[in-house]
Amino acid sequence: MKGIVFTVFLEFVEEIFDADRVDDIIELAALPSEGAYTSVGTYNHQEMLQLVSALSELSHIPVHELVNKFGRHLFGCLSSAHPQFLEGVDSSFQLLASIEDYIHVEVRKLYPDAELPRFEYKFPRPEQMIMTYHSTRPFGDLAQGLIEGCIAHFGENIRLEREELSTEKGFSTRFILRQQD
Ligand code: HEM
Structure with a gap:
């Protein structure tokens, strides 16, 4: 998955929650990239699924709702x-x-x-x-x-x-x- 999707996702998390929540989900998701995305890079789409499920766990909002938003x-x-x-x-x-x-x-x-x-x-x-x-x-x-x-x-x-x-x-x-x- 292209890095632009990840960078936009982390901006989105910062916007609807805050910067600490971004750090928390990166830590919780234990990602191979460690969350250091560039918009032109390419990363395993599994990382997106891990980030979203970490966000769901911390926010208690269902995954489908977060992904839809x-x-x-x-x-x-x-x-x-x-x-x-x-x-x-x-x-x-x-x-x-x-x-x-x-x-x-x-x-x-x-x-x-x-x-x-x-x-x-x-x-x-x-x-x-x-x-x-x-x-x-x-x-x-x-x-x-x-x-x-x-x-x-x-x-x-x-x-x-x-x-x-x-x-x-x-x-x-x-x-x-x-x-x-
Ligand atoms: C200005 C319009 C759009 C642009 C520039 C665009 C561009 C992109 C880019 C860059 C990706 C990432 C590819 C990757 O991860 O390697 C992507 C993926 C995707 N696009 Fe679009 N897209 C546009 C509109 C849409 C719309 C309106 C839909 C609505 C259904 C859509 C559906 C998807 C989906 C679902 C993916 C995720 C990859 C997958 O499901 O396998 N795109 N798109």
Whole structure:
């Protein structure tokens, strides 16, 4: 996992808790990197899972809730770091539909060692979009937070539902988005 995700995560922890909490989770998680992340480095994604579970242990907030909140925050950071992906885009459906064939393609050019998920899309009706997340890593909650961050960014009224899909290996989650009038 790219260092930018870790540096943004530690900033997020400092923002919603404080700097001591950052030190505490790094210590509790006993990480191979010792929490010394640079945004361009690459680290084992297990470290993210360890940090989040340490934060959950200390804060008594469930992991899925923390990851979801972090995903919303991450969307804001990624979109301000890469404003070109939002240029000319005026809806969540448009932005989310561009992740697989555009945003993450460009991300891979910037960071050839990025570990990215795969998305499949369906548009059964104009007001409905189904996007299915596939990854070898368990970041469906992060995807949900990113999707919610995107919806909040555009200020749209969209109802989001999710379903876990069973797979032989890896993780898949189906997200159903419905525009409300
Ligand atoms: C401006 C928009 C975005 C940028 C620049 C971006 C970039 C990135 C980067 C740099 C990573 C880390 C790759 C690694 O760890 O090696 C990542 C991972 C990820 N991205 Fe995006 N992303 C964007 C939008 C989104 C959105 C809207 C979603 C919503 C579903 C999404 C879903 C994910 C997920 C779930 C991961 C974690 C890796 C995994 O699950 O396997 N991204 N993205």
